[in-house]
Amino acid sequence: MSFYFINNKLPKMKNKNILDLKDQYNNFIYPKPTENLNEEWIKKNRFQICDPNYCWHRLWPEKPYSTKRLEILIAGCGSDQAAILAKCNPNHNFIGIDLSENSLKHQKKLINENNIINLKLICDDFRKVKFKQKFDYIISSGVIHHLEDPSTGLEYFNNNLKDDGVIYIMVYGDKKSYATNQLKQLFRKLNLEQNNSSIDFIKKITSKLNNLHPAKVFIETEIKQDLSHPSGIVDFFLHKKENFYSIKELIKLLKNNNLIIKNFANGRIKPLSKFFSDSSKEIREKIESMSVEEKLEISQILNWNDRKIDIICCKSKNKNNSVVYNKINLEKVYTYQYHGVEYEINENELNIKDKINNNLFKMNFENNKINIKDILNGKKMITEISLNLSDSEKINFFNKILFMIDNCILDFSYHPVANYKHFYSVKTN
Ligand SMILES: C[S@@+](CC[C@H](N)C(=O)[O-])C[C@H]1O[C@@H](n2cnc3c(N)ncnc32)[C@H](O)[C@@H]1O
Numbered sequence: 001m002s003f004y005f006i007n008n009k010l011p012k013m014k015n016k017n018i019l020d021l022k023d024q025y026n027n028f029i030y031p032k033p034t035e036n037l038n039e040e041w042i043k044k045n046r047f048q049i050c051d052p053n054y055c056w057h058r059l060w061p062e063k064p065y066s067t068k069r070l071e072i073l074i075a076g077c078g079s080d081q082a083a084i085l086a087k088c089n090p091n092h093n094f095i096g097i098d099l100s101e102n103s104l105k106h107q108k109k110l111i112n113e114n115n116i117i118n119l120k121l122i123c124d125d126f127r128k129v130k131f132k133q134k135f136d137y138i139i140s141s142g143v144i145h146h147l148e149d150p151s152t153g154l155e156y157f158n159n160n161l162k163d164d165g166v167i168y169i170m171v172y173g174d175k176k177s178y179a180t181n182q183l184k185q186l187f188r189k190l191n192l193e194q195n196n197s198s199i200d201f202i203k204k205i206t207s208k209l210n211n212l213h214p215a216k217v218f219i220e221t222e223i224k225q226d227l228s229h230p231s232g233i234v235d236f237f238l239h240k241k242e243n244f245y246s247i248k249e250l251i252k253l254l255k256n257n258n259l260i261i262k263n264f265a266n267g268r269i270k271p272l273s274k275f276f277s278d279s280s281k282e283i284r285e286k287i288e289s290m291s292v293e294e295k296l297e298i299s300q301i302l303n304w305n306d307r308k309i310d311i312i313c314c315k316s317k318n319k320n321n322s323v324v325y326n327k328i329n330l331e332k333v334y335t336y337q338y339h340g341v342e343y344e345i346n347e348n349e350l351n352i353k354d355k356i357n358n359n360l361f362k363m364n365f366e367n368n369k370i371n372i373k374d375i376l377n378g379k380k381m382i383t384e385i386s387l388n389l390s391d392s393e394k395i396n397f398f399n400k401i402l403f404m405i406d407n408c409i410l411d412f413s414y415h416p417v418a419n420y421k422h423f424y425s426v427k428t429n
Contacts, residue, residue, distance in 0.1 A: 004095075004122065007130045017148040018099065018125050019242045022196055025078075025100035028231035033079035033106045037114050048081065049265050049310060049339065050139045050168040052088050057138065057336065057413035058263050059166045059312055062321045065418035069093060070136040073160065074329070075126040075153070076143030079103040083110035085139070086119035094119045097126040127156045134162045139141060141170035141310075145243045154257035158315065167313045168265060173306025174244035176222075176235050179214035181244065184210075184237055192238060199233045222307050247296045255315060262322045265310035267356050267408025268341055274297040274359065274407045292325055305357055328405060328412070330398050336378035336411040345372045352409050361409060363400055367393055375401070375410070378417025 013274060024091040034040045047054045052072060056065050072089075074082045082096030089111075093188070098104050104121050111119060138161060144153035150171075157167050192198035206227075209216040219227060226232035245253075247269065254260060264270045272295055276284050287295065300306055319325050337343060342353040350372050353359040365372055369388040374380045386397050388400055404410035411417075 003120070003133075004129050004131050004355070006124060006128050008128065017146075017241055021146060022099045024234065024240070025098070026102045027194065028234040029079045029100060029103045029106065030231040030235040031079060032224070032229045032231060033103075034084060034110065037080075037084065037110055041084055041088065042299055047088065047302055048085055050141065051085060051088055052092055052137055053418070055265065055339075057415070057417045058265065058411065059168075060164075061263065061323055061413040061415070062102050064415040067091060071095075071133055072137045072139065073126075073131075073135045075138060075140040075157070077103075077107065077121070078142075079106045080110060081139075081141070082121065083107045083116060083121055086111075086116045090118060092118065095122065095131075096120070097122045097124060097129055099123070099125060127152055129162060134165065135160055136162055136165050138165065138167045140170065142308075144169065145171040146239065146241050146243070148241065150243060151253060151257060153200070154253065154259060158257050158259055161315065163315065164318065165314070166262060168310070169261070169313060170265075170308050170310045171250065172242065172244045173269065173300065173309045174246050174249075175300060175304055176218060176307045180218050180236070183215050187237060190429075194234050194238045196230070198238060199230050202233055202237050203227075218307070239306050247300045247306075247309065248293055250309060250311075251293055251296070255316065258316045259313045260316045261311050261324045262314040262318075262323055263312040263324060264408070265312055267341075267354065268305045268307075269300045269303050269309060270296070271303060271357060271407040271409075273403055274361075275302050277403070296324075303357060323412075328402070329414070330401060331381075331383050331406075332414050333382050333401075333412040334380065334414070335375050335376050335382060335405070336413065336417045337376045337399060337408055338411045341409050344375055348372075350375075352404075354409050356406075356408070359409075361404075361407075365397070365400070365406065369393070370397065378411075378413065 032094040040046070049055070052059065052070060070092040072085070072092055074085065074094060077096030077098050082094055086094045096104075096107065098121070103396075104123050107121055110116070138157050140153065140157065144150040147153050161167060187198070187202065190372045192201065206216070206219060223232070223236055226236060251261065272287070276287055287298070302336050312322060340354070342355060344351040348364060348366050348368065350363040350365065352363065354361070367389065370385060374385045382398070382401055386394050389397055401410065405412055
């Protein structure tokens with residue numbers, strides 16, 4: 001008996017949109033797939049940002065790490081994502097769905113070459129696939145913003161999610177893409193199509209842009225690698241359907257589907273207080289009095305780093321578990337290195353390089369009573385680390401920790417952070 005069935009009775013979901021997507025991702029499979037999983041991922045110690053073992057503390061900061069087998073759905077799993085995640089997380093079960101037979105053909109090759117036994121693939125519109133089970137975790141990256149009605153994707157995720165389940169979603173933001181979107185409008189006006197001559201034309205036009213043209217800067221800093229192969233150019237410049245979001249619109253869309261942001265998967269758009277740390281008290285109080293949505297709107301504008309918005313969502317009724325909508329209880333947190341951030345300890349000083357936002361920070365823990373390494377390894381509570389501080393030193397220390405958390409240069413959980421590396425089936429050196 002099959003573990004799923006296809007619901008063909010659903011209202012026709014804008015078939016043209018689905019046929020276009022199927023055609024595009026069959027003719028130009030994207031992303032350019034991993035050829036050798038061991039060499040390109042395991043040995044290089046690379047992780048998908050949504051990897052469940054790696055980011056457990058971000059998915060469920062309210063729960064202690066557990067080795068329980070999770071049921072995970074990847075909606076729109078592309079050419080390699082499901083195989084990478086299944087290989088890197090042998091302790092969980094994965095189902096990957098995609099419209100593109102050719103993308104899935106490549107994933108099957110990866111499954112065979114790597115003896116992956118914890119992944120099943122289904123070729124269809126994910127919204128038509130009915131399961132007997134619900135999922136602990138649903139991953140959908142770069143998918144719903146291509147749907148005629150992205151809400152139908154979110155509705156499906158909510159219906160197929162366990163009560164305490166979480167969803168990782170990546171969609172495009174509407175700020176940083178402004179200039180390249182102007183180029184796309186031009187290409188549409190010129191009736192460019194998804195073919196080799198259009199790809200060549202786009203390469204020529206983009207190579208002629210002034211180096212300071214915001215589209216050129218975007219290409220050089222964000223998507224250079226992607227544009228080095230035809231499927232990347234098609235995916236980026238010749239897509240027939242795309243939506244770009246302000247965080248406010250995205251929150252509204254989630255709300256309409258009884259979902260809410262629980263956490264951010266990276267620090268691209270969320271950091272805020274770094275911009276106001278030397279502002280007047282009035283300004284700081286004004287910002288502090290704003291709603292979560294208003295603050296996020298400001299941080300999306302100030303960071304201008306929203307090519308991708310990577311969020312972790314949960315059901316709205318679990319709002320109390322959202323670290324975005326609730327004050328962080330510093331008395332109970334374990335802090336940890338943030339993804340994409342480099343740290344250097346120099347006696348009492350912590351030098352921090354936020355590679356995601358291209359920022360440098362110098363944090364001073366001048367009292368000699370703090371072991372800075374403890375702040376970064378997720379094994380000790382902040383209260384434990386600060387035991388030897390006086391009351392005033394403690395307030396100062398807690399403010400520094402809050403600042404680092406708010407600006408995504410320090411991660412946290414309400415439980416010790418697990419060492420995810422031991423889940424790799426191949427040891428790295
Ligand atoms: C931009 S690619 C991203 C692939 C993958 N998520 C990743 O991050 O590598 C989008 C993928 O979603 C698939 N897709 C889009 N809409 C879908 C749908 N309604 N059902 C199943 N797959 C879909 C496409 O075929 C394509 O492979």
